[in-house]
Amino acid sequence: MSVKFWLIASAVFSAQQVILADEGSFSAATNALFRCGIRKRFGSQLIHHGRTAELGQWPWHVAMYHGEKYACGGSLIDQRHVLTSAHCVVRGKNRPNKSKNKNITIEVERIRIHLGQHSLDDLPEQVQ
Template sequence: GNAFSAADSVCGSPLVSSRIVGGTDSLDGEWPWQVALMDNEAGAEYICGGSLISPEWVMTAAHCIHHPIQLSNYKVYLGMHQLDVISSHTVVTNVSNIIVNSNFANEGGPGDIALLQLATPVTYSQYIMPICLPSSTTTFPCGTECWVTGWGTRSSGGESM
C-alpha cells in the first residue's frame, strides 16, 4: 500500500488538558498514535517508540533499525499505555517491510527516519489512531505548543519507562 494515502483523513487528537506533560505519566488512550517497537529476538524487549501514520505504516527513527534488517526480529505494539502492561486494547503485529532513509548516516544526524509496514493493517479505536501530520505547506509560528511522547527515562541515567 501507499505510505501516504489521501484517504487517511482521520487522525488522533491528544486528549490533553492544560497540564504540563513533561516527564509525567499520561492517561490511557491520550496519545493513540504512540507505538512501541519491540525486539522479537530478545523476548519482546523495547527498542524504540514510533508513530502510527496510517492503518499499515509506522514512522520511527532509522537508528532503531539494526542491520542487516531481519523483519522477523521486530514486532509493533499499538494501543499501549505502559510498556509492561498488555491490556485488552493492545494490538501486536509483525512487520512486513522496513524502509530506512537512504540519507541516514548516524543517530541524531539528518535523515534519522524509517518507515515500518505492518503485516496486518490495524483497525482504529479510541486507543489506536494515526498521528495528525501537517501538509508540506504548513508553517508553525514561533511559540506554537508541541508535545513529545514516548517511553523515555525520567532522570539522567534512569531506567526506561
C-alpha cells in the first residue's frame, strides 16, 4: 500500500566533478554536491500552493522535470536516490484527466532532476 503513495526514484546524476568525502561523512558529500549550484530564475513557483523558502532552508530539495516541464519536487536521500510521491512518476488514477484512467509509468529516462538551484557558498556560515 505504501508503494502506491511513495516511490524511491533512482536517478543518475551527470556531475562536472567527482564528489569526494571523508569516509562516513554524508554532510561533507552533500555540501560538495551543492557547492557547484548556480541560482536560476524561474517564472513560476516550483511547489504548487507553496510558500517561498528562505535561501538555504531546504538544501536537499530537488526539482523533477518530465522532459522540459516542471512536474514535482522530491528529497535527496543519498547521492543517487530521490524520494518523491508516486503521482510524480505514475500517471493514472490520481490524475485521470491527464491519462484517461490508465496507469502509465513515466520512463526514468524522461525524468530530469535539478538540484543546487542556489549555491551554498553564497550563504552565511551559520546556515551551512
